[in-house]
Amino acid sequence: MRRGSNQLRLADYNQSVVLEVVRRSRGVSRADLQRATGLSSQTITNITRRLIDDRLVRESAPGGNTRGRPSIPLVTDPDGAYSVGVHIDPARLTIVLLDLDGEVRLARQERTPQATNPSEVTAFIADAVDGLITKADIARPRVLGLGIAAPGPLDVDAGLLLDPPQLPNWRDVRLRADLHEATGLPVLLDKDVTAAATAELRSSSEASNTFLFLYLGSGVGASVVLDNQVLRGTTNNIGEIGDLIVDPDAERLEWSGRRGGLAAACVPEALVLQAARVGLLPLPNLSDYVAIDDACTSLCALASAGDGGAARILDHAARRVAVGLGVLVNLLDVPRVVIGGPLWNRLSPAFLPVLPTAVERELVGARDNIQVRGSSVGDRVAAQGAAELVVDHFLAPRASALMVG
Amino acid sequence: MRRGSNQLRLADYNQSVVLEVVRRSRGVSRADLQRATGLSSQTITNITRRLIDDRLVRESAPGGNTRGRPSIPLVTDPDGAYSVGVHIDPARLTIVLLDLDGEVRLARQERTPQATNPSEVTAFIADAVDGLITKADIARPRVLGLGIAAPGPLDVDAGLLLDPPQLPNWRDVRLRADLHEATGLPVLLDKDVTAAATAELRSSSEASNTFLFLYLGSGVGASVVLDNQVLRGTTNNIGEIGDLIVDPDAERLEWSGRRGGLAAACVPEALVLQAARVGLLPLPNLSDYVAIDDACTSLCALASAGDGGAARILDHAARRVAVGLGVLVNLLDVPRVVIGGPLWNRLSPAFLPVLPTAVERELVGARDNIQVRGSSVGDRVAAQGAAELVVDHFLAPRASALMVG
Numbered sequence: 001m002r003r004g005s006n007q008l009r010l011a012d013y014n015q016s017v018v019l020e021v022v023r024r025s026r027g028v029s030r031a032d033l034q035r036a037t038g039l040s041s042q043t044i045t046n047i048t049r050r051l052i053d054d055r056l057v058r059e060s061a062p063g064g065n066t067r068g069r070p071s072i073p074l075v076t077d078p079d080g081a082y083s084v085g086v087h088i089d090p091a092r093l094t095i096v097l098l099d100l101d102g103e104v105r106l107a108r109q110e111r112t113p114q115a116t117n118p119s120e121v122t123a124f125i126a127d128a129v130d131g132l133i134t135k136a137d138i139a140r141p142r143v144l145g146l147g148i149a150a151p152g153p154l155d156v157d158a159g160l161l162l163d164p165p166q167l168p169n170w171r172d173v174r175l176r177a178d179l180h181e182a183t184g185l186p187v188l189l190d191k192d193v194t195a196a197a198t199a200e201l202r203s204s205s206e207a208s209n210t211f212l213f214l215y216l217g218s219g220v221g222a223s224v225v226l227d228n229q230v231l232r233g234t235t236n237n238i239g240e241i242g243d244l245i246v247d248p249d250a251e252r253l254e255w256s257g258r259r260g261g262l263a264a265a266c267v268p269e270a271l272v273l274q275a276a277r278v279g280l281l282p283l284p285n286l287s288d289y290v291a292i293d294d295a296c297t298s299l300c301a302l303a304s305a306g307d308g309g310a311a312r313i314l315d316h317a318a319r320r321v322a323v324g325l326g327v328l329v330n331l332l333d334v335p336r337v338v339i340g341g342p343l344w345n346r347l348s349p350a351f352l353p354v355l356p357t358a359v360e361r362e363l364v365g366a367r368d369n370i371q372v373r374g375s376s377v378g379d380r381v382a383a384q385g386a387a388e389l390v391v392d393h394f395l396a397p398r399a400s401a402l403m404v405g
Numbered sequence: 406m407r408r409g410s411n412q413l414r415l416a417d418y419n420q421s422v423v424l425e426v427v428r429r430s431r432g433v434s435r436a437d438l439q440r441a442t443g444l445s446s447q448t449i450t451n452i453t454r455r456l457i458d459d460r461l462v463r464e465s466a467p468g469g470n471t472r473g474r475p476s477i478p479l480v481t482d483p484d485g486a487y488s489v490g491v492h493i494d495p496a497r498l499t500i501v502l503l504d505l506d507g508e509v510r511l512a513r514q515e516r517t518p519q520a521t522n523p524s525e526v527t528a529f530i531a532d533a534v535d536g537l538i539t540k541a542d543i544a545r546p547r548v549l550g551l552g553i554a555a556p557g558p559l560d561v562d563a564g565l566l567l568d569p570p571q572l573p574n575w576r577d578v579r580l581r582a583d584l585h586e587a588t589g590l591p592v593l594l595d596k597d598v599t600a601a602a603t604a605e606l607r608s609s610s611e612a613s614n615t616f617l618f619l620y621l622g623s624g625v626g627a628s629v630v631l632d633n634q635v636l637r638g639t640t641n642n643i644g645e646i647g648d649l650i651v652d653p654d655a656e657r658l659e660w661s662g663r664r665g666g667l668a669a670a671c672v673p674e675a676l677v678l679q680a681a682r683v684g685l686l687p688l689p690n691l692s693d694y695v696a697i698d699d700a701c702t703s704l705c706a707l708a709s710a711g712d713g714g715a716a717r718i719l720d721h722a723a724r725r726v727a728v729g730l731g732v733l734v735n736l737l738d739v740p741r742v743v744i745g746g747p748l749w750n751r752l753s754p755a756f757l758p759v760l761p762t763a764v765e766r767e768l769v770g771a772r773d774n775i776q777v778r779g780s781s782v783g784d785r786v787a788a789q790g791a792a793e794l795v796v797d798h799f800l801a802p803r804a805s806a807l808m809v810g
Contacts, residue, residue, distance in 0.1 A: 153771035162771055210639050222736065226636065233738020234615050235771040240735040243769065245728075248653030248665050260653050323650075328736070330645040331627065333638020364648065366558035366567055366640040 014039055016397035018047045019076075022057055023102070023395075027073030048074060056080040056100065056395075076100045081142050081395070084129050084185070085387030087149040087192060087380070088112065090166040090218040091268070091293035092342045093125070094380050097132050098387040102202065106136045107380055111290045118161075118173045126182035144394045145186035147386030148175060149195035151219055156236035159189045165256075166218050166289060188390050192341075193239045195385030197223035197230045199377045200338050202388055211336040212328055213375075214321075215239070215382070216343040218289050220263050224332060242267075246323040265320035268296035268343060274313050275299045293342075300346040314350035322355050326362020329370055340375025341382065348374050419444055421802035423452045424481075427462055428507070428800075432478030453479060461485040461505065461800075481505045486547050486800070489534050489590070490792030492554040492597060492785070493517065495571040495623040496673070496698035497747045498530070499785050502537050503792040507607065511541045512785055516695045523578045531587035549799045550591035552791030553580060554600035556624055561641035564594045570661075571623050571694060593795050597746075598644040600790030602628035602635045604782045605743050607793055616741040617733055618780075619726075620644070620787070621748040623694050625668050629737060647672075651728040670725035673701035673748060679718050680704045698747075705751040719755035727760050731767020734775055745780025746787065753779050 014037070021036050022028055028036070033044050051057035058077040078099040087094040089112065096107040113124050129146060153162040159176025161167065180187045197213040209228050215221040222239035224231040232238050242263030250260035253273050257263040264270045269286060272295045276283035281298055284291035302310035325337055337359070339351070355372045363370065375381045419442070426441050427433055433441070438449050456462035463482040483504040492499040494517065501512040518529050534551060558567040564581025566572065585592045602618040614633050620626040627644035629636045637643050647668030655665035658678045662668040669675045674691060677700045681688035686703055689696035707715035730742055742764070744756070761777045768775065780786045 153769070155771060165769075231631065231737075234740050235738055237770040237772070238736070238738045240738075240770045241732075243735060243767070244732050245650040245653055245665075248650055248655075250653075260650075327646075327649050330648060331643070331733070331736075332636075333640055333643045333645075335639050362648070364558070364570075365642040365645045366560060367642070 013397055014043060015047050015050065016395065018044065019051060019056060019395055020397055022074055023076050023100070027060055027075050029071035029073055031071055033074070054080070078103065079138065079142065081144050081391065082138055083144045083147060083387040083390035084132065085147045085149065085195070085383040085385065085390070086125055086129065087195070087383035087386060088151070089192070089342050090151065090289035092217070093128070094342070094383040095128050095132055096380055096383045096387055097136050098384065098391070100391070102388070104380065104384060106132050107383070108132060114288050114290055116169050118170050119178065122175070122178045122182055126179060129183055143185060145188060145390040146179060146183055147195065147390040148179065148187065148189045149192045149382040149386040150175065150189060152191050152221070152237045152240065154189060154191060154237065156190055159187070188386070188393055190386060190389055191236060191238070192217070192382045193221040193223035194230060194232055194236070195389060196340055196382040197225050197385070198388055199381045199385030200340065200375055201225050201228060201230060203376050210334050211338050212325070212332060212334050214325065214337060214339045215341040216266060216339060216347060217341040218268060218293065220267055222328065224334070241324065241328070244324050244327060246320040262321065262324040265324070266317045268292050271299055271313060271317060272296055275310065278309055280307070280309050296343070297346060303350055311350065314347065315354060317347070318351040318354040319358055321351065322358030323362060325355070325359045325372070329359065329367070330362070330364055333365065333367065335367070336371040338373060338375055340377065340379070342379050344374060345379050418802055419448060420452050420455065421800065423449065424456060424461060424800055425802055427479055428481050428505070432465055432480050434476035434478055436476055438479070459485070483508065484543065484547065486549050486796065487543055488549045488552060488792040488795035489537065490552045490554065490600070490788040490790065490795070491530055491534065492600070492788035492791060493556070494597070494747050495556070495694035498533070499747070499788040500533050500537055501785055501788045501792055502541050503789065503796070505796070507793070509785065509789060511537050512788070513537060519693050519695055521574050523575050524583065527580070527583045527587055531584060534588055548590060550593060550795040551584060551588055552600065552795040553584065553592065553594045554597045554787040554791040555580065555594060557596045557626070557642045557645065559594060559596060559642065561595055564592070593791070593798055595791060595794055596641060596643070597622070597787045598626040598628035599635060599637055599641070600794060601745055601787040602630050602790070603793055604786045604790030605745065605780055606630050606633060606635060608781050615739050616743050617730070617737060617739050619730065619742060619744045620746040621671060621744060621752060622746040623673060623698065625672055627733065629739070646729065646733070649729050649732060651725040667726065667729040670729070671722045673697050676704055676718060676722060677701055680715065683714055685712070685714050701748070702751060708755055716755065719752065720759060722752070723756040723759040724763055726756065727763030728767060730760070730764045730777070734764065734772070735767070735769055738770065738772065740772070741776040743778060743780055745782065745784070747784050749779060750784050
């Protein structure tokens, strides 16, 4: 039910609004803040004083082209707060340390330990996070928390991995509690595609953003951003698109995924199976996602080096992905597709020349063109998004604070 | 960019908020309104006086079980305002007259004239609307406007039908302007699935509603309601799902749709082609949507009467639709599917026993059950939604009115 507005709780809300404007700007004067928020001059003065006292905001050097009394731009204090983001792909572990400017201070990427016991992986992550914070030489109490981006299905509220098909021993793993115990940090768990879409959205300089995010890693998934809102689904498990049929005439692979499905068209395991079948590569151990990922790297390298068989596999994959994207764009009526995830850098040379035209051929409805592009954040997109979700959790304004009751 | 709240324009906004609470209630006292909106007693008194003067709200008899001073429940005045909704399906034309209580005062359904000239259909609609208003014997100046629900693709902002595949002569028809000219009423044009989802949402008594709406008529489409918001897509053409592949092994029909696609699985034209192929029915004229619709009615009647061949076609259709719903639910992570549209009443006896289990078999992710049910509004759902969109356009609060600038 909609409710009228009132003055309760406005102080906290307004402080978050001001901090959000400063965070999203590259320097903003108190007068700018007043214009941007509609708050009074006195309120802005009080709020900015509190934010400066808390070291979340600082005054930068005044701009050069102001007339009369110089206005002092306010910017976030990059050392005011940090967050750590970890992306667990079955093959690659990515860790980033983000400062309050939203800049990645330090990052590292590791092969995900193929341990049969999840607690070994938890310990590995805790060590890596600790190492990154130590190496960055920052004030540890200023680290707001740790965000984890993981493949679904997961229970975000309980902080559980349920039974991710590509992490076969990770059934009902209490990842959030275990990592909180191991690191002492507040921990937030979210789905890989949700984190990735969040980072992609934040990296945009446009006022309004609506796009489909296609995640390509050891698995395939999607997320949707509508009018600057990242959709999550009612169980927080949006974007399971591996079973979307994109090739009714596909051959049957020795593989558990759906024949002709999007996963069978583009995940490393399926690509490697296709390559091994035609003798391009020896078949790796299919229970070792790092080995699969390495074999996929070899396949992509073969294609880049001019191997016709490898290029045909990737071209065919791109055309099947285009069929799937066509279905999703026709359903959701979005103007843009952004593709990212740990596999994207390897596939993009084969995919980018093919996708826009191939997707447009699939379109019905009012739209006759679609923007298809790679993530502007790069292959750390999910880890960075996980770190940004932590910052939002602690600092962002929530519209519900404006409501009574 | 988020902005702080202020007091500008709050009076108009608060008046719409109060009217919305009254509209969504079955009698609400001034004290209830105060609690529900957080507005002051004096503000509520002033606003309700204005609403009563405008005849949008009236005082009903006091409730029986109040103690002390009786509170007088406020309700909408059903005769305070009306709207007309028209749903143009290529085979069936549905017209409803809605009062301010949201009740359908009068409704009629016609076969859509299969005229080659759209202006004949426009004139037919204008006559039918005029006849309905006359028959209802209401104050014409109280009719807020006319809402049209039509198949896409369409240009909502310009009020144009672009080139709906099932209305072959309706290319770039200025439907909104033509109907405004013919009726003198303000006219709003929206997509059939968007209107249908709106009516379905309004008919719900639940506080939070998230569902996929599957529209079955001469064509197939979808709409999505997330947290009580009807999604529309950036060109207002959400839900083109006819090309979603649901049966990779489907036979090729003498038909323009995609082989194995959702449209080929369930639209009347495809069902009738399948029935004619096995000799159940003579093939109707495939450029006459009324003839196709009638043949589909015969097919459904055969199945209900125990004809095994007819039952097999509908059962097969239900199982293919379940594959498509599985893909959509896995993508969007919604807990409920609602099915409606002019074809639904005929298909539901064959579809409802099959769908829930068949959809659940398709689910991956955290969800292992899904609610599948028929529209609670019935086959007038899109026409009713079009009428409700008109009321909202004129009377509903818009959150943006709370923002500065």
